Amino acid sequence: MAKVEVDVPPKGGFSFDLCRRNDMLSKKGINPPSYLKTGTTIVGLIFQDGVILGADTRATEGPIVADKNCEKIHYMAPNIYCCGAGTAADTEAVTDTISSQLKLHRYHTGRESRVVTALTLLKSHLFRYQGHVSAALVLGGVDVTGPHLHTIYPHGSTDTLPFATMGSGSLAAMAVFESKYHEGLSKDEGVKLVCEAICSGIFNDLGSGSNVDICVITKGQKEYLRNHLLPNPRTYVSSKGYSFTKKTEVLLTKITPLKELVDVIEGGDAMEE
């Protein structure tokens, strides 16, 4: 009996097809481009009425700052936001994917999304890719069951915590949280503590910098405070501005409308299939 090669669709999971080829290339000295990492400080904390998420705004590519003011707090649902650390493409893609899945789920059930739903979707996705999707996330939101805060690691494990930090600046931020967090924080105290933690990351960690973004989520309401604090303003701006060198002189300006040179057929036939 002849063997028939059937095209079986992939069953899911990470496709390791290109690994041997990549290995061979790297042995020959051709390395893949380096990732745009977010080298970050992201934090979350639960206060009296809800959740506060905070993040810095620096994206690094090796030793260079690629984006001085990027957005690390991603939208998941009207009541759920997610901060992402690690490879920027991975955090963007994974949060966008799960956000659209949540929207479809909302249409299907007719109810507000729950934080555990986002948590389970994210963690199963990351586990399937066995840590190759390098996204470390702080997920926070308020749903019918109350405020929730979770951390999700690239391999798919999760923690449920009253305060959490992730990223390269996580130790600096955690030092602030461990010494100053207590239960029953008011909104202003909470925002102040999150700002302090992110500033601690910004000033003590090289991978974090620029500004502080905050997102406050309470029952039925959210406040996205983009660039809430700008502790690194650009000083020493020359008052004279920049004077450009003498440009080439303009000798003649003539405008020729293209209609004179081209035949325009108004309302022609529709394109053929």
Added chain:
Amino acid sequence: MKLLDSTDSGNSSSIERTQYPYVTGTSVIGIKYKDGILMAADMGASYGSTLRYKSVERVKPVGKHSLIGASGEISDFQEILRSLDELILYDNMWDDGNSLGPKEVHNYLTRMMYNRRNKFDPLWNSLVLGGVKNGQKYLGMVSMIGVHFEDNHVATGFGNHLARPILRDEWHENLTFEDGVKLLEKCMRVLLYRDRSAVNKLQIAKITEEGVTVSQPYALKTFWNFNAFQNPTVGAEGSW
């Protein structure tokens, strides 16, 4: 190919390679305060991932004017203490009314650490050296490769990541003794929560113009009763 060490330093003829630390102590934190220097270190020494010794004094006085605290390999620290002992002894034998101050001891340690590192045979320690002489406060640090500097507050090991941000924010000139101890305890508490090789048994040492006091070992109070720790999956049964 055997490479012989043919100097007459009396060393063995084989090359000494970088060692691996076996019994290690974790972070040491030091700060300057109004009357002198405060240094804190816990009393644990780990053998790999086992907490082997729980009564190791990692902060010791040196001569009349200095305090040394060490993290890293404990046997290397004991060797350093022997060398310092010899140094102070020879200085006393001069009997010239002058004694080695913290700046001099710091310099001696720097030379020692850097020379060993150049021979690929480092003393695997990060040392904190503090003292007061003639009213001048001095606080410095030497690492195992010979990096040395002087500052108002220093930390080694994990303390670099966890304690330094707190010290940068909250240290100021002319801290009183109580405020200094509170600040050190705050840092040590964070280290206790977040450093796996920390033990809850610490000593705080103080050095002023009058002399050295090393406190009795004591434990810090910790708080574990957050609501979220009691019942983490409330509202989300089955998740973790």
